[in-house]
Amino acid sequence: MSVVSIEREGEIAVVTVDNPPVNALGQALRQGLWDAVATLDADPDVRAVVLICAGRTFIAGADVREFGKPPVEPHLPDVVNRIEGAVKPWVAAIHGSALGGGFEVALGCRFRVALDGASVGLPEVGLGIVPGASGTVRTPRVAGAAAAVDLVTTGKPVKAAKAQAMGLVDAVLSGDLREGAIAFARAALEAPLSLPASERPVTDPGAAFWAEQQAAVARRAKGEAAPLRALACVQKAVQAPFAEALAFERATFLDLRGSDQAAALRHVFFAERAAPRPAHLGEAKPLPLRNAGVIGGGTMGAGIAAALRDAGLPVVLIERDAEALARGLTNLQTIFDGGVKRGKLTPEQAAARVAGVSGATDYAALADTDLVIEAVFEEIGVKRAVFADLARHCRADAVLATNTSYLDPRAIAEGLANPGRFIGLHFFSPANVMKLLEIVPTPETAPETLATGFALARALGKIPVQAGICEGFIGNRILKRYRAAAEALVRQGVAIAEVDAAMRGFGFAMGPFEAQDLGGLDIAFLQREGARAAGQDVPETLGDLLVRAGRKGQKTGGGWYDYAPGDRKPQASARVAEVLAVAITAGPALDRAAIAERLVGEMAAEGEAILAEGIALSPSDIDLVEIHGYGFPRWRGGPMHYTARKG
Ligand code: 3HC
Ligand code: NAI
Numbered sequence: 001m002s003v004v005s006i007e008r009e010g011e012i013a014v015v016t017v018d019n020p021p022v023n024a025l026g027q028a029l030r031q032g033l034w035d036a037v038a039t040l041d042a043d044p045d046v047r048a049v050v051l052i053c054a055g056r057t058f059i060a061g062a063d064v065r066e067f068g069k070p071p072v073e074p075h076l077p078d079v080v081n082r083i084e085g086a087v088k089p090w091v092a093a094i095h096g097s098a099l100g101g102g103f104e105v106a107l108g109c110r111f112r113v114a115l116d117g118a119s120v121g122l123p124e125v126g127l128g129i130v131p132g133a134s135g136t137v138r139t140p141r142v143a144g145a146a147a148a149v150d151l152v153t154t155g156k157p158v159k160a161a162k163a164q165a166m167g168l169v170d171a172v173l174s175g176d177l178r179e180g181a182i183a184f185a186r187a188a189l190e191a192p193l194s195l196p197a198s199e200r201p202v203t204d205p206g207a208a209f210w211a212e213q214q215a216a217v218a219r220r221a222k223g224e225a226a227p228l229r230a231l232a233c234v235q236k237a238v239q240a241p242f243a244e245a246l247a248f249e250r251a252t253f254l255d256l257r258g259s260d261q262a263a264a265l266r267h268v269f270f271a272e273r274a275a276p277r278p279a280h281l282g283e284a285k286p287l288p289l290r291n292a293g294v295i296g297g298g299t300m301g302a303g304i305a306a307a308l309r310d311a312g313l314p315v316v317l318i319e320r321d322a323e324a325l326a327r328g329l330t331n332l333q334t335i336f337d338g339g340v341k342r343g344k345l346t347p348e349q350a351a352a353r354v355a356g357v358s359g360a361t362d363y364a365a366l367a368d369t370d371l372v373i374e375a376v377f378e379e380i381g382v383k384r385a386v387f388a389d390l391a392r393h394c395r396a397d398a399v400l401a402t403n404t405s406y407l408d409p410r411a412i413a414e415g416l417a418n419p420g421r422f423i424g425l426h427f428f429s430p431a432n433v434m435k436l437l438e439i440v441p442t443p444e445t446a447p448e449t450l451a452t453g454f455a456l457a458r459a460l461g462k463i464p465v466q467a468g469i470c471e472g473f474i475g476n477r478i479l480k481r482y483r484a485a486a487e488a489l490v491r492q493g494v495a496i497a498e499v500d501a502a503m504r505g506f507g508f509a510m511g512p513f514e515a516q517d518l519g520g521l522d523i524a525f526l527q528r529e530g531a532r533a534a535g536q537d538v539p540e541t542l543g544d545l546l547v548r549a550g551r552k553g554q555k556t557g558g559g560w561y562d563y564a565p566g567d568r569k570p571q572a573s574a575r576v577a578e579v580l581a582v583a584i585t586a587g588p589a590l591d592r593a594a595i596a597e598r599l600v601g602e603m604a605a606e607g608e609a610i611l612a613e614g615i616a617l618s619p620s621d622i623d624l625v626e627i628h629g630y631g632f633p634r635w636r637g638g639p640m641h642y643t644a645r646k647g
Contacts, residue, residue, distance in 0.1 A: 004032030022060035057096025076133035080108035093181035121157025128262030132253030136233035264637025271620035284447035286455035297328015301375035303431030363393040420446030436629035468615035485602035492587030502595035507633025513560035604643035
């Protein structure tokens with residue numbers, strides 16, 4: 001079947017695009033649109049054209065899979081120009097998302113109508129490129145320079161109502177989109193047509209505006225190239241004639257398309273889309289997820305409960321006594337209050353989220369729960385006792401999960417009746433915000449239980465990555481190596497602040513030492529002490545020296561750095577220099593780039609070991625763990641992609 005079909009409704013032609021899954025603009029679709037313009041212009045009975053899409057969305061953009069290959073005619077900018085130049089006016093009828101090339105096609109249409117709830121946007125910067133088919137050039141002519149800058153430099157889509165207020169769409173419709181768009185087209189024919197986008201005037205907001213935008217975009221971009229290049233395209237579009245600006249945009253697009261950053265971001269794009277439905281799940285069906293229980297209302301339990309509520313699941317929160325339960329419920333309330341403060345939730349929504357949680361100290365409240373996630377103290381005895389209680393009170397088919405960070409899930413599940421329903425679900429803090437979910441099956445975990453873990457991730461909007469059993473699973477194991485490598489640099493005389501600056505320069509929001517000061521040095525210390533007490537040979541780390549000197553991080557006023565009271569700015573510490581002096585032997589100097597290469601190389605080396613042991617199933621899974629759990633810069637593609645590309 002052709003990806004473009006034409007039907008007639010009297011004098012209105014309806015062009016329907018049907019190119020599943022998301023109507024991406026592959027060559028066949030571009031050709032179909034190209035031909036449709038000629039066909040309809042030649043038809044004397046047609047007075048206007050409605051462009052509409054089948055399936056879940058309007059055209060979602062260029063076909064990203066074609067980006068690695070040489071461009072094939074007809075090129076998208078020509079298709080958009082041709083639609084704009086059609087004798088019969090086109091009306092884009094948008095449902096789902098009109099993104100990137102999809103929105104550019106809509107900009108070529110004389111009018112845009114959108115279904116209530118649809119969104120439009122130019123997300124190309126998220127792929128390391130700029131719009132390549134006039135998005136930066138037509139948008140300012142339709143909605144003004146400021147709106148265009150916002151759209152192209154953030155890449156964030158806007159919903160129909162806002163898009164209409166910005167001038168990006170002409171009407172927001174509800175009900176039947178096709179009927180509404182046809183009626184809109186008929187009405188539009190009754191009035192003089194507006195100018196095509198390329199012919200509309202645009203006002204230059206002036207030098208101060210551009211300087212301000214450049215500073216703001218550079219600050220946000222932190223090393224990412226595309227946002228600033230997109231800004232330059234909009235500036236050109238506002239200051240130069242249409243054709244010249246279009247050529248500038250196209251040249252920028254082609255230049256960036258072949259860049260390392262674009263390759264990295266494409267890699268992440270496809271890795272993220274593959275993650276939720278890995279092939280190895282086969283035919284295994286997830287179990288129903290109608291409600292959930294959480295054991296423990298501390299940092300993680302409250303965050304997990306909040307994530308479950310955000311996904312609409314009713315939650316039972318169990319704590320060990322009434323006092324702890326009250327604390328847990330307060331923790332949850334604080335999370336939702338924060339959502340209201342940041343404008344993410346209305347007070348009514350927050351109240352509804354809280355109302356959907358029932359607290360209990362008696363496990364009987366879990367009698368009809370589909371899934372229970374345990375997030376109690378990281379102690380094997382406590383966790384085992386919890387699972388014994390769960391086994392007594394939950395349905396035999398309820399999925400039982402542990403959020404342990406370091407304990408062996410097999411040991412936690414030992415003695416559990418029906419161990420097929422047991423699984424590790426390792427969330428990251430704050431659990432209602434962080435996208436990563438490590439899914440850790442034991443050898444006994446049933447395929448349906450594993451599939452349920454992935455289904456849960458999809459319901460929560462998280463990125464699931466399957467991990468095998470080892471200390472720290474994928475993420476914390478790499479973190480340990482990363483921290484050890486960072487300490488090794490300090491031992492050879494590299495300044496702590498230099499290591500942090502190098503990693504920030506690489507694109508992390510924080511370096512390894514300042515991050516430890518924020519999270520606290522004591523947790524890892526206690527874990528090492530526990531292992532030592534159990535007879536393991538765990539060498540003394542620099543972190544141990546600091547904790548023994550009373551420096552546990554920001555919460556004790558200092559860790560790797562000093563902090564002035566009430567100030568989170570790290571300051572080099574004479575006391576730290578004194579404490580660590582015994583362990584430091586000056587070695588060769590390293591510049592920041594070399595420091596970052598060394599540390600990322602160590603992450604990738606641990607990743608290789610993890611792959612060889614079968615702990616991770618693919619290098620891209622490791623990249624997702626680092627990007628979504630540990631702040632690895634997305635535009636570098638993750639440690640495995642980055643290292644492989646460097647060769
Ligand atoms: N090209 C190729 N494949 C794409 C694609 C694209 N632009 N967008 C999505 N897909 C594929 C996905 O890989 C996935 O494939 P799979 O089923 O084989 O895994 C499938 O379509 C469904 O994607 P999602 O799971 O993301 O579907 P959702 O329904 O959750 O979301 C969407 C739909 C909001 C449209 C989302 O897919 C999306 O954001 N897509 C990317 C949009 C984008 O970035 N467009 C700009 C492209 S660059 C461009 O247009 C350049 C131009 O200026 C020249
Ligand atoms: P926390 O100390 O903040 O919370 C633990 C909660 O469990 C407390 O509220 C406590 O009252 C409750 N609790 C203890 N025993 C209980 C029992 N028998 N029944 C019911 N409730 C009980 O600890 P946190 O940080 O939330 O950690 C919980 C688990 O999550 C641990 O296994 C930890 O390793 C893991 N984890 C922690 C992360 C973090 O960043 N804090 C990240 C990922 C996992």
